[in-house]
Amino acid sequence: MRIINSIIIFLILSSFTEHKYYVSTSIFNFTEKGSLQITLRVFKDDMSHAISSGYLDEISGDLDLTKDVYFNDIEDYFNSKVHVLFDSNRFELDFIGLESKNEIYVCYLEVEKLPNFQVLTIDNQVLFDQFNDQQNIIHVKKSGKRDSFISRVNNSSLRVNI
Secondary structure (H helix, E strand, O other): OOOHHHHHHHHHHHOOOOOOOEEEEEEEOOOOOOOOEEEEEEEEEHHHHHHHOOOOOOOOOOOOOOOOOHHHHHHHHHHHHEEEEOOOOOEEOEEEEEEEEEEEEEEEEEEEEEOOOOHHHHHEEOOOOOOOOOEEEEEEEOOOOOOOOOOOOOOOEEEOOO
């Protein structure tokens, strides 16, 4: 009877533990001005962990990535993890900035002066080096059309004919 009671108590208590999801969401939006605006939402603790583990030399305490001191590190991180290709030509992302909203960082990036192209390829590997079960939801918007994709460790690249 004690074993059954212990199992029941364990099951009840374990149901209150927080389940962690490793996911980011990004929107790749083409503007009428000929640029690609990218909005990427990622959990603060996950992003801080990624930046501190490979892109900063010295860390003291919790990171507040909204501080200007991290600007270049964040831009380097995104350019190493998010690849945008127009007809097989890779373009660097310009990191515009980020803002903090509750438990999420909303990051803003852009590619200006887009070339004429037929095929867009997006390879989003954000946080794959940190979490094996990371998933990155990608939404692409252009001229009223929308395409979506879930980037995973074993399949991270979306190719769209536009």
